[in-house]
Structures are given as C-alpha cells and as structure tokens.
Amino acid sequence: MAGSERCRRARAAWEVSDSEPEAEPKPRGPSAAPEGSPPAAAAARPKRRRAAGEAEARRRERQRRKEREALEKREKREAAAAWRLLRPERCLRLLEVCVDPGFLEDPGSDIWIEALSSLECKHSFEPQAIPRSITWRRNMPSVPSAPDDCMVKTEEEKEVLVLLEPADFLKRLYSLTQAQVVLQLWGNIDVQFLDTWQEFGEHVSALTKAIARRPYKSQLEMQELSFCTAGVSGRGLRVEKDGTGLWQVWKRQIQQFNRVSPATAAAIAEAYPSPSLLVQAYEECSTEDEKLSLLSNIPVKSDISGKDHRVGPDLSRRIYLFMVSTNPDLILDLTV
Template sequence: MSRLKRAKTWEISDSEGEDDVKHTGARDEDVEQERAPRTYTRTEDPATRSPRTERRVEERRSAREKERWERERVKEERRHAQQRRKEEAERVKSLKPENFLKSLTVRIHPVLLQDPGCDVLLVSLEGLEWSSRLEEHALTHSISWTRQPQDDDGTVVEEDQVLMVVSQEEFVVMVTSIKQALIGESDVVASLFQPLSKYLKRNRGTVISLLVTGDHRHQCGLLSGGGGHDACLRSQLALPDVDIEEVLVYLQLCKNVSVHFVLSWEDVTDHVCAITKALSKRPFKALCEASVLGFCVDGSWAGGARVERCGRGLAQVWLRQIQQLNRVSVSMAAAVTTAFPSPHLLLQAYENAESEEQRRTLLADLTVMGGAKERRLGPELSNRLYRLMTSQNSQLVLD
C-alpha cells in the first residue's frame, strides 16, 4: 500500500494573524461602502432661488413669526387676566366689613373734650382698636368719619355721616334761636344753629344727627313709665312741647337733621359704634347689590341644588322652582313633583288636556300630605302653575 504523506504544519505567528485580520476587516469595510447607496445633500444657493421659491420661504417664515406672536399674545393675555382676577379678589377682600373697618377713622372735635363724659367714647374706641383722632373740622361739637381710599394716594375721603353732640343747655339756646329765625326777628340769639346752617349750605349731601345729652338716669328712671327717657329729657328742657315739636319738624324737613335725646355719653358711644359699623358694611353691600345675581342671599338658597352629570339633583331643582311661587310650601311643591316628576311630563299633560278649563284645574285635586290633615292643592295654585309653565309673556304677574 502506498503510504499517505502527511502535510507539513506551518506555524503562524501572532503578528501575522493580526495583520491578516486587519486586512480582512479593511476589505470588508470597503465592500460594504461600495454596496451601500450613496446619498447626496443638495444645498441651494439663496442667490439662485426662483421668485416662487423665495416667496414660499418668506410665507413659511412669516407664518412661524405669526404663530410665535400669537402664542406670546395668548400668554400675555392669560397673565393679565390672572393679574386682574388677583387684584379683584384683593379688592373684594378689602371691602369686607372686618377689613374695610381698618380704613375708617373717627374724627372727634376737641371742643367735645370739655365734657368729662367724652372719656367714655375715647376709651371705647381704644378698646375696639378703631382708628380715631382729635381734629378740628368745619362743624363744631361734631364727630365725623373719614376713610383711606384703596389706591392709598394720600387723599382722604369724608363720609356723609356726621354726629353733632350738644348739651341740653346748648339745645335750649338753639331752640330759641330757631324760633326767632322762623318768626323773622332781626336780632337772633347766637347759638350752634348758625354754624350748623353754614355747614349744611356747604355740604348739602351730608346727613347730620343731633344728639342732645343729659345725665339724668335716676329722674328718667322714675318718669319712664309715661313715655320713656325721650319724654323725660324733653321735660328737663323747661320749654313748651309745642316749641320743641315745631323745632324738631323744622330741622327734619328743612335741614334734614334728625334729633335724638340720649341719657349720657354711653348712648353717644353706642351711636358712634353703630354708625361706624354701618359705614364699614356699606361698600360690600353695594358690591353685592351691583352683582349679576344680586337677588341671591346668604342661606340654604344661595348655593342652589347640586346637579351631577348623571342627572341626580334635577328633581330637587324642579321642586325648588315650584317653591319660588308665593305661598307655596314644601309639601305643596312635593305634591306636584310627585305627580309629575319633571316639567316635560307636566307640559305633556297640559297638551293632552281637552279644554282650557281642564288645563287650569289639572293640579287642583292633587293631595297635599303633611299637617294635621290631608288637603287638596286647590284651583288657585293650579292656575298659577299653568300660567307659569305655558305663558309666553315675560311681564306676566302670576300673583
């Protein structure tokens, strides 16, 4: 047998193997680059653009600018709206009585300090932490109010309420002076009526209340059975009742000045506190009356009936709609809503009625539950509900 020859074994060094691998990898990459499709990027020279292409580019650029400007405008409007809502909320908050009270200042004429009872007023205002100061102003013996505007520009606004506090002796002199002026005498006794008249001529819109003080609690307590402390204080004036009544009517009708007889400075303090609280409530009350839903008042009716997406709560709305009519109780409205659970069903019943009389008395025989005994709804309410549901006249008076 012929003997097989054994092939020679070649030794490959590490360096030769790495070179072959490198060369093989490089050839593979060259092949891949030759096989891969080549892409070309075309760069258009702005100088070679056609007018049509240039117009398209300009339109796209202007559209992008317009969109960016619109986004900025919407963002700015939202920011302004948010700022306006914040300012409005702050304004409404400042108009609430407890906050608006801080802007009011009670001004007391220094001449009132001559009466030792004025300390009661000063101590009370200090205890309530209300702003007050002694200041001479146009009308003597008076107490007035000023407020600081919201813009806080340094100006002070005077309120239209003024209290003039006089003693019984000063009021007696005023009565004499007014009587002489009404008679037409040339030589009129000097009194506080002269500065009061001058003040009213300069400030026609001011409401003045004249408080006549007199510390006679013990005597008035004994005489109060015949007409109260007002009659008691009048009796201390030593003037005919006819003269006093004539002067009171003259001051009320011709000067728009109301006169109140008070026992002491405690009553004067009560008047000051009452007017101060009324002035603090005035702006917020005016804001509520000027709102779109000014008829809504605080209480269970303010929030209305909650209606969910599934329709739950509509029956309560229908019930309250009927309750808005005068002299309609909850039980009477419930009788209607039980028989006709929705306004649509009631309108269908009206359409199916054969005559006008049947429509008017459709609800008259409904039974109203509650109270001592059951009763009928009645033709009067049935007729009102019929007119409410079917009338086309918005000015129609139902009751």
Template sequence: MARAGSGRAGGSRRGRGQRRPPTWEISDSDTEGPAGAEAATRVRDPAEELREAAEVLRRLRPEQAVRRLVVLMDPAILEDAGADILMEALDALGCEYRVEPQRPARSLRWSRVKPDPCPLSVPPELWAVDEQDVLLLLEPEEFLQGVVQLTQIRGPTCSVPWITPESPACLHLAVIGLEAYLWSRQPSTQETRQPGCPAVAQAEVAVGWPEVEEALVLLQLWANVDVLLVATWQELSQHVCAFTRALAQRPFKQSRESGAFSFCTAGRWAAGEQVKRDGTGLRGAWWRQIRQFNRVSAAVADAVVAAFPSPRLLQQAYVACGTEQERLALLADLPVKMGEGVRLRRVGPDLSRRICLFLTTTNPDLLLDLGS
C-alpha cells in the first residue's frame, strides 16, 4: 500500500489544524505475496456454495430453461398460411423464435442460449449452444416420392431421402395432410387402365398406406428417422411445443442423472440418504449401496454393515487376506439376524463374492451377478 500525497516521510500539512483527508491507492504489488496468495486460496463460504447451487438448479428447471431455447425457423415455412398457428403456439409457450435460413429448407432447429455468466458447477455439455435435432416439414407429394424410392428401389445403392451423410443432425420428419392427400389421389377405373399414363404418375398412383407403413419402418430401421403424420397445423404446433419442452428439460434431467451415486444425495429424495458435512449419514449410504445388489434383503445389509461399518474398512480387510479365495469368502459366514423362531441364516458365498469383486476389481465390464 502507498499513501497518496506523501512526498517524503511524515507528509506535510496544508494549514494549521487542518489535515488532508487520507486517500489510499492500491499498487500492483499489493495483490502479490503471501497475503494475495492466501486470499486466492481462501475456502469458499458454504452458504455461498449453497446459494450458487440453488441458482443453478433454478436456471435448469424446465420453466426457466424453456426461455433459453430459441426455435430457428426457415423462411420457406412462413409461405404456408398455417405457420401463424405455430408462431402463436410458441409465443404462448414463452419460447423465442427467429426466422433464419436453414439447411435443409423448410426445417426447424433448436438453439440453446448459454447463460452469462455460466455456473462453474454445471458441466459445459449441459449448456450446449446448439441442439442436434432438426424437424423437416415435407409436402405430401415430396414424402410420397421418397416412399417410392425406399420401397421400390432396393439394394445397397438406395440412399435414404432427405438425409445427407455428412450432416450430424438428428432428423425428424413431419408431413401435414397426408391422409387427405392420399384419398384425393385415388384414381378411377378408367384412369388405371390407360396405357399411355407416364411412369412417374403410375408410381405415384401405386403408393398407398401399405407402402407408406413399409417406408416408415424402413426409415426407423435404416436411418433412425421418425415421421410425424398430422392432419393440421394445430397438431403440428402441439408436437413442436411438446418437443421444445422436452429439450428444455434435458439439462435438468442430465444434471440429476450425472451423480455417480444416486443413493448418496444432498437431500432425502427418491430413497436417497442425506449425508452431512460432518459425515453423518455415510453409514446409511453404505447400507443402501449394499441393498442395490440383487437379492439382498435389509437384514443381510444390516449384517454386512454391522461387521464393516464403511467400505474403507472392508477394503482394508480384503488387503489383509492372504489368498483370493479368502477374500471372496470373507463375508460368507457373517450371521444374519432374523425373527424369533427363524432358522439362522448367513450372508452366503454368492453375495460375498459379488461384494468382493465390486470393491476390488479393475475390470469395468466384469459381470458381478452370474444369475442376471
């Protein structure tokens, strides 16, 4: 620290009985040294961490996250009069939409607005800037042309329509009014018998619901593409809003599922066990972890936890064993307390083996339960 206005040691007065108000300037060196390092490594206040976690959860909740989704709409969609219904539905949902050119044309894409500042406690992948899902709107004629290509042109040279191999997007198709279009295209007897009918028209006439259903199966199996068949723009708008809400819930669900151990949570929910900072509740979490094994009752978990109150103590016991067989059978003879008049039971070799492998194996693909 350096005091401003002190030309030499002791400073000077500007008048008798009057002192210059002390003002202070921070030099660059004040943030260096042990004091600065100590401040930089200072432990954060637990209350501050809780407030930040609560704010993160608030931002991730669907009602808040839907406001961070933007529906990007191709201008070609606005050429249809029913597009007003879609935009009114998005307004009612509280989701922003923008009209921007998209590839392919007549498609919808979703973009997620990254919060500023982005919470450090949330993995960056939860705030993906752009979603990979694309909804492509097709006219009935265009969709039926693709149906002909899928159902009549078989073999390895047949490519799936509307899909470019280099595109990483997850494609969804939507066709409005296909059923009404097929009914209107049903030919009369005289038209079907005319020999001079063009090949394209004959192929278009030959397409009916059996061919459409076959094409839907092929699209699902070959390209993992689902097709939405709706009668009106109202139905399409309902689907787009439902899909938007699902995308808004995705980060919240991923944040809840990203916990490595669902049985050890910050609060009591979904059969979770509350664990405090002083370690209270860890034994209950260990008991619930034992219960997650197949065919393990509460009494059996009580027996294991009573003998080894923590997984660390059980691991130390495994290290002390001389042979692999001794480790696998370490818990087999532990008595299990049952009700009065019930024959004494033991943990058994199967569960003993599974718990041993669970705590000692280095193979992530090892099958613990041979009975599954």
C-alpha cells in the first residue's frame, strides 16, 4: 500500500509539471518595455511618417515663397519699365495725332504740319467724325518691359480739336464773350482765337505735349507727398494752433502753378489771404467773365528787374478753373 501511494503521488506531480511549464524570467533594467506597450518597430513607424510630412510641408512653403518673390520681382520690373515709358522724354513716342484730311484743302496748312512733324510723335491723316478736327490716341505695349515683341494696346484720348472759321463760329454764338464763357465752364471746351497757321501749329504742338505727359503726371500724383516740390521749397511749413503759418501755406499752394514766381504768389496771397476769401470774391462777381479776370490786374513787384507787372489773364483763368472745376482731368495749362 505504501508503494502504490508513492507511485500515485509521483504521477500527480509529473502531470502538474508537464501541463504548467515554468515561465521565462522578465527582463530587468531601463531597457525593459512596460506591460501592454506595442512592439518597437510599430512605435517607430508613425514618427518617421510625421517627419516625412513635416519635411514635405517645409519644401512646399519654400517653393511658394520663391514663387511669390519671383512674381514680386517681375511686377517691379514691369512697373519700372512702364514708368520709363511714361517719362516726358519718351511719352511723345507713344502718342499718335490723327488729322482729318480736310486740313489739306487749305493752301497754308503745310506750315503747321511742319511744326507737327518736328515732334517725336506719329501723325496720320484719317477721316474724323467731325470735319476738320484732330484727335489723339496712345499706343501702349501690353508688356512694357518688352515693347518690341508684344501686342500694342491702343487707347483713344478724349480731347478733340476742331478748326472753325470765324464766321462759322460766330453763327453759333449770340454773344462773343458770353457763349465763350459757357463753352469753357459748362461745356469743358477751350476756345482759342488764332490769326495764322503758325499760331495754330504752336497750339497743336503744345496741346499734344500736354496730352502726352498726362499719364506721367497722374503717376506722380499717386505717389506719397506728390504735392511737395523739389529743392528748398519742398520743406514743410509749420502751422501753429492759432493759425500762424496758414498764409505761407496758401502762398506755397499758389506757387505750385506753372510759371508762378514767389513774388506773384505773394501778391495774390496778399490780396486774398485765404482760399475762402478768394471763393467769396468769386461769388460776389456778377459775370463769369469778371470771375475769370478777377486776379488779372493785381500788381506784382519784381525783386530782380525792379519793374512792376501784373498777374495777367492766363494765371487768373487757371486759378479760377482750379478753384471751381469739378473735372479732375481738366488741363489748366495748355502751354506746358
């Protein structure tokens, strides 16, 4: 019995050791992975994907930055080329004068056509909507940086010059002075009385130059502080809280008109110390002709020659139109 009991116990111990193998020892130390953590290869794969994505994003950002810089450089080059085309010494080359063939019927027309040919602009003889009229058009290249290898954009200017005989002009006016004022102010039409073909040629040349330079002047006005003149006169004027210095500013503004000396500007500012006083004087005039010539007889003392002269009707007209006109494109001076 004792032997059989020992055999039974030995067989039970063998069965237990055979069904439950001994567990392997767990690794110890800092390199041991915590329980429930994924395998090392699976944990490293998402990090590599994130790094690759960040590198691609940085590459795309650098590419976009390079494209923006290239676009800005190209726009600056084109703007600089367009600015060079609009400069006064080159703008005449872009303008074309279109002359109605009816001018050729007059025997003395070759005199003013020679004056037109002396300009650096093109001119052609084309039938116009109004007989014996002149129009202008501007031929601008679509790509200013390469004017010889690109399409040309043609823009029609809005000015029209019509030649009328005195008898035909007077038939359309019931009063020589009053209808002329109506044409100048309400019709935005400037009337010039010329005696010879030579004077007509000089007038056409002056008007052509003024039209050609208009885009250049418009670009200047768009720049910051475009109203400041060059040299010493470009310095700012200090205006105190009590109004001291406003008279100097008003005189400086008058001096910005073409061909206006400091003495002439001072004479006008002394007669009318502020713009509001000048506007009030215009309102007190009874006729438009009186308004146009309001400043004509103001005496001006010359510091150079010592001889006194007057403001004159031309400057008086320009200042009046500047003060009352609502047309931003109105050409005040036709002799520039």
